[in-house]
Structure formats: structure tokens, C-alpha cells
Amino acid sequence: MRIIRGLTLLAGTVVIFGCGQEKTAPATTPASAPSGYAGALIKGQQVAVKGIDTASLNQNVQLFNAQEGRYPKDLNELVTQHYLAALPQPPAGMKVSYDPVAGKVSVVPQ
Numbered sequence: 001m002r003i004i005r006g007l008t009l010l011a012g013t014v015v016i017f018g019c020g021q022e023k024t025a026p027a028t029t030p031a032s033a034p035s036g037y038a039g040a041l042i043k044g045q046q047v048a049v050k051g052i053d054t055a056s057l058n059q060n061v062q063l064f065n066a067q068e069g070r071y072p073k074d075l076n077e078l079v080t081q082h083y084l085a086a087l088p089q090p091p092a093g094m095k096v097s098y099d100p101v102a103g104k105v106s107v108v109p110q
Contacts, residue, residue: 053088057096057105060084071103 057075060083065071068081075098078084090096090107097108 053090053096054105054107056088057084057098058103061098061103061105065103071100073100074098075105 057078060078061071061075064078064081064083072078072081075087075096079087087096093110094107095110097106098104
């Protein structure tokens with residue numbers, strides 16, 4: 001019976017006082033909201049551009065492979081063989097990476 005009372009007392013204490021510090025979200029002021037919003041817009045644009053460019057480039061690499069029977073040696077070969085008019089520019093701070101063995105294009109940080 002003492003064990004049950006002790007456990008009940010312990011459970012009650014935990015419920016009343018909690019078992020850790022309360023975590024609060026960082027304060028956002030109206031003055032800091034525009035900069036956070038602009039940063040989110042820029043990051044969203046970079047993610048969208050990164051996805052569109054890699055999808056298009058990978059599709060053209062696969063088309064080249066289907067028609068030529070091999071992957072291009074580099075991405076400039078897609079331009080010289082008229083699969084693309086020009087190579088797209090990566091977002092700021094990023095670069096286009098191409099693996100000619102796997103035929104895989106990705107956008108990675110510089």
C-alpha cells in the first residue's frame with residue numbers, strides 16, 4: 001500500500017511541476033517580419049529553380065542517351081548536339097554537378 005501511495009505522490013508531483021523547462025518560440029516582432037518573409041521567398045525561389053533545372057537537364061541527358069546510345073561526356077555536349085539551346089544558370093551560391101557515368105545532374109552548393 002505504501003508503494004502505491006508513493007507512486008501516486010510521485011506522479012502528482014510530476015504533473016504539478018512538470019518534467020522539464022518550458023520551451024518558447026523565439027519572439028517575432030513586426031519589424032523583423034519583412035526580412036524573414038523576404039528570406040523565405042528567396043529560399044523558395046532557389047528550391048524551385050533547383051528542381052526545375054535538374055529535372056529538365058536530367059530529362060535531356062536521358063533523351064541524349066536514348067538517341068545516341070551513351071551519356072554525354074559533359075553538359076556542354078547537350079548544347080553542341082542541339083538538345084539544349086544553352087545551359088541554365090544555377091541559383092546564387094550553387095553549381096551544377098554532372099556524373100557522366102550515371103548520367104545524373106544535380107545542383108549542389110559551391
